[in-house]
Amino acid sequence: MINHDLLRSDFNSIDPVKQKEAINYWNDNLLPFPKPISVHFSITSRCGSMCQHCFQWQWPKQTELTYDSICKILFTLKSWGIKSITFGGGDPFLHSDFIKIIKLAKLYGFSISIITNCSIYDKKILKEIATYCDWIRFSIDGPKEIHNAIRNFNFYDNVKKSINYIKYLNSNIITALNFVIQKINFGYINDIFKVQCDLNADFMLLKVVHGEGEYMLTETEWSFIYNWLKSNHSMKQQKHTNINELIYCFDTFYTLHDLARGYPVHTYYFKHNILCFVPMFFLSISSNGNVYPCDYLQYDTRIYSDKQQHYILGNILNDPNVVLETRQKVYTNISHYPAKGFIECGSCTRFCLFNTIATNILRNNNIIKNESEVEQYVFL
Numbered sequence: 525m526i527n528h529d530l531l532r533s534d535f536n537s538i539d540p541v542k543q544k545e546a547i548n549y550w551n552d553n554l555l556p557f558p559k560p561i562s563v564h565f566s567i568t569s570r571c572g573s574m575c576q577h578c579f580q581w582q583w584p585k586q587t588e589l590t591y592d593s594i595c596k597i598l599f600t601l602k603s604w605g606i607k608s609i610t611f612g613g614g615d616p617f618l619h620s621d622f623i624k625i626i627k628l629a630k631l632y633g634f635s636i637s638i639i640t641n642c643s644i645y646d647k648k649i650l651k652e653i654a655t656y657c658d659w660i661r662f663s664i665d666g667p668k669e670i671h672n673a674i675r676n677f678n679f680y681d682n683v684k685k686s687i688n689y690i691k692y693l694n695s696n697i698i699t700a701l702n703f704v705i706q707k708i709n710f711g712y713i714n715d716i717f718k719v720q721c722d723l724n725a726d727f728m729l730l731k732v733v734h735g736e737g738e739y740m741l742t743e744t745e746w747s748f749i750y751n752w753l754k755s756n757h758s759m760k761q762q763k764h765t766n767i768n769e770l771i772y773c774f775d776t777f778y779t780l781h782d783l784a785r786g787y788p789v790h791t792y793y794f795k796h797n798i799l800c801f802v803p804m805f806f807l808s809i810s811s812n813g814n815v816y817p818c819d820y821l822q823y824d825t826r827i828y829s830d831k832q833q834h835y836i837l838g839n840i841l842n843d844p845n846v847v848l849e850t851r852q853k854v855y856t857n858i859s860h861y862p863a864k865g866f867i868e869c870g871s872c873t874r875f876c877l878f879n880t881i882a883t884n885i886l887r888n889n890n891i892i893k894n895e896s897e898v899e900q901y902v903f904l
């Protein structure tokens with residue numbers, strides 16, 4: 525099956541025609557710049573949470589797109605040939621028209637997935653998700669008391685009830701937990717399997733925190749995590765986790781120093797001069813219609829500042845063509861746009877394998893030693 529969901533794939537798993545387009549563009553940039561196929565769409569910045577490792581809840585003005593605006597955006601995305609949309613936020617459940625939005629997205633034929641912190645338990649929304657969506661991921665940061673302490677609200681029980689209800693309606697939908705490893709929860713990492721069982725989720729996906737703040741781990745603490753991963757790699761098959769993939773990342777992409785300073789792939793990207801292919805496949809849309817090349821350059825977990833304005837490609841509501849043109853313009857200046865081009869690229873844990881494989885194919889050398897070790901689905 526062709527995978528169009530760039531947020532969850534490696535380069536080899538996506539549409540071969542798109543792969544070829546991207547590689548050919550680098551070889552001969554007179555060719556048309558490839559259109560994206562996958563979008564992460566934050567329909568609201570309201571999140572209902574006060575997380576320790578994200579500052580979005582402190583932003584001065586919570587924004588939300590109206591249903592009419594979202595209709596226009598979905599229409600534009602369809603006309604661009606987008607195949608896959610991940611709805612997120614904030615918490616997409618808090619958008620009062622979320623059910624209508626899912627239905628419309630389905631009508632347009634997008635494959636749909638959801639990322640939520642589950643700040644509300646809403647059976648009507650869950651019913652639509654069970655009917656129309658491919659997968660849903662819930663933020664879970666540890667056992668109940670730790671999760672609720674990090675989020676400052678009791679959302680753990682909402683996640684539990686929601687997964688049970690979705691599974692009752694549709695046992696085929698894929699449910700996963702996103703566990704961001706950070707200062708408050710890293711000592712509880714041993715409990716993740718219990719949490720996964722308790723919540724009845726198909727996958728437990730561990731993610732490394734990035735950014736800056738008291739929630740960051742030290743090098744010693746990351747070393748503890750690495751050793752823990754190594755000693756638990758056999759749990760991978762039993763429990764459906766991304767433990768093996770994360771070990772691979774530690775061994776190939778991350779350094780402890782980079783992890784501790786919040787830019788896990790910085791040295792790796794520089795050392796190997798990795799190029800970024802992501803905007804040829806992917807776009808991220810914020811809750812006011814601004815479009816970014818990826819979610820890292822959106823600064824969506826950072827303290828509110830003018831940084832959020834730096835990498836806007838345009839506003840999809842105001843002028844969709846400007847978005848596509850700016851994207852090509854920024855990208856055409858290749859010497860300034862390798863993956864090391866922006867400081868935030870050092871946080872790019874989600875796309876580092878994708879960019880590495882693509883760069884590898886382009887240069888026809890062998891940076892990745894053993895790609896087959898990395899499974900595509902549960903990567904990050």
Ligand code: SF4
Pocket residue numbers: 570571572573574575577578579580581613614615641825
């Ligand atoms: S991580 Fe999500 S839920 Fe937490 S503050 Fe940020 S946007 Fe809100």
Ligand code: SF4
Pocket residue numbers: 800801802803817818819820821862863864866868869870871872875879
């Ligand atoms: S390399 Fe930079 S621009 Fe490319 S996806 Fe990563 S963070 Fe975004």
